[in-house]
Amino acid sequence: MHTIAYSETSVIAKIYTAQLGMQSYMLKGVRKPKSRINMAMLQPLTLIEFVSNHKPNKTLHFITELSTAPAYQTIPYDVNKSTIAFFLAEVLGKSIREEEANTQLFQFIRQHLLWLDANAANCKQFHHYFLVQLTQHLGFFPDGSFDTGHTFFDLREGVFLFQMPLHPDFIAADDARLLHFFMQSNLQTHQQITTTHTQRKTLLTHVLSYYYHHNLYGSTIKTHQILEEIMA
16 A cells, blocks of 8 residues: 655555455565565555565564565556556555455455556546445445436435435535446446546545545545646
8 A cells, every 4th residue: 555664775564465454564675776575566556465474463564575466567657547556545545444354345456456457448537436336345335326306415424315415515416426327337337437527526526525424534635636637
């Protein structure tokens, strides 16, 4: 998810693992010029395999071997894709807290990253689709659906309504319809949803607001501003 410098040559990496959930690891000497582990392997949302001396009673563990698995072919070299990965890494890092295995969540993230890397088509709304679908695994997928009788979506309650709620945290009309489209889409069909830049920008603001109400609990996402500039 991210790394922080520790001493002149080492880093501490926050890594989401298949077997142990979210964990923190020390990598000694990786900032040295001739380190066996390249810092490029620790870029946000890089898929890796590693060997660690994990100890259940410790909050910080040590990695002794690390490799990419598999190595990305496009994400590190495509500014749009790498910025999306940087943004999603921040959201995931602040949303996932469990230090335990969640196979479905892990495979969801891995599958979607591999799709992003392999897909050469426009990825301008991949992150919208990803964040909406991610809510299924985090436990707050929107309830109900948009139709002629339910044109409002309550961001606090997470449900489509037939009338405007008595608070300002809601979306309506075309914005609510667009959210519904991404709820109903999949990896193949989400690209077919017609959107403008303004609609995507507005929807991302609403989706992040939804996360603030249900999952982030005071954490602030900062990288979406960079994402908006790159994807403009």
